[in-house]
Amino acid sequence: MGPTGAGKSTLIDVATGQDGHTVGHRMKSHTSDIRSVRVPHPTLGHPMIFVDTPGFDDTYKSDTEILTIIANWLVKTHKGNGNLATIICLHRITENRMAGSLLKNVRMFVSLCGQEAMPNVVIATTMWGEVKTENGERREKELKETFWKDLLDEGCRVERFEDTYESAWLIVDRLAMEDRAKMRLTHEMVDR
Numbered sequence: 001m002g003p004t005g006a007g008k009s010t011l012i013d014v015a016t017g018q019d020g021h022t023v024g025h026r027m028k029s030h031t032s033d034i035r036s037v038r039v040p041h042p043t044l045g046h047p048m049i050f051v052d053t054p055g056f057d058d059t060y061k062s063d064t065e066i067l068t069i070i071a072n073w074l075v076k077t078h079k080g081n082g083n084l085a086t087i088i089c090l091h092r093i094t095e096n097r098m099a100g101s102l103l104k105n106v107r108m109f110v111s112l113c114g115q116e117a118m119p120n121v122v123i124a125t126t127m128w129g130e131v132k133t134e135n136g137e138r139r140e141k142e143l144k145e146t147f148w149k150d151l152l153d154e155g156c157r158v159e160r161f162e163d164t165y166e167s168a169w170l171i172v173d174r175l176a177m178e179d180r181a182k183m184r185l186t187h188e189m190v191d192r
């Protein structure tokens, strides 16, 4: 999840070896529906499904519409049997101001999944190549100490996406399988 243009489709393409045609290089929001990519885990071999979502602050859709699309897709596809392993929220480290909507949307989604889901949430910062490392690190520190502090206290992690396959999988894998809280979404939760 994350704002439009944060690099969601890019991360998934890098992690799954796709050719990048799903990445938008224009100014308007690119991914308008849910896209899922199934790949075997690189070392463990079991199936993993990456779910690409439309960005919040989308050019054409409201945040509530987008949350509903995501939640409905999860319920429909997995009929309540699928567990969400990790929720990756992307934030551009080039952003010199913090919009309130990322936090609001993370909170709203986690409240759908249940509060114990917070350790399954990773905030991954993107676009490190576009900032001087020291500036990026200063911002990262400030974000951890202020805007993201409450989320971190509740068990959420912050990682960097460094545009590589290894980095993408580190973000996915840092949380050991057995520590993953079971997150289930039901129709009732979505309706509510």
Ligand SMILES: Nc1nc2c(ncn2[C@@H]2O[C@H](COP(=O)(O)OP(=O)(O)OP(=O)(O)O)[C@@H](O)[C@H]2O)c(=O)[nH]1
Pocket (backbone or CB within 6 Å): 002, 003, 004, 005, 006, 007, 008, 009, 010, 011, 022, 023, 024, 025, 026, 028, 029, 030, 031, 032, 053, 054, 055, 056, 126, 127, 128, 129, 130, 161, 163
């Ligand atoms: N330099 C740099 N560019 C990136 C990075 N991630 C994404 N981009 C570029 O940012 C633009 C948008 O990336 P997408 O992956 O399409 O973003 P998205 O979050 O899927 O956007 P929506 O589908 O609109 O929600 C593309 O031009 C990407 O090549 C990154 O880590 N570094």
Ligand SMILES: [Mg+2]
Pocket (backbone or CB within 6 Å): 008, 009, 010, 022, 023, 024, 030, 031, 052, 053, 055
């Ligand atoms: Mg996209």
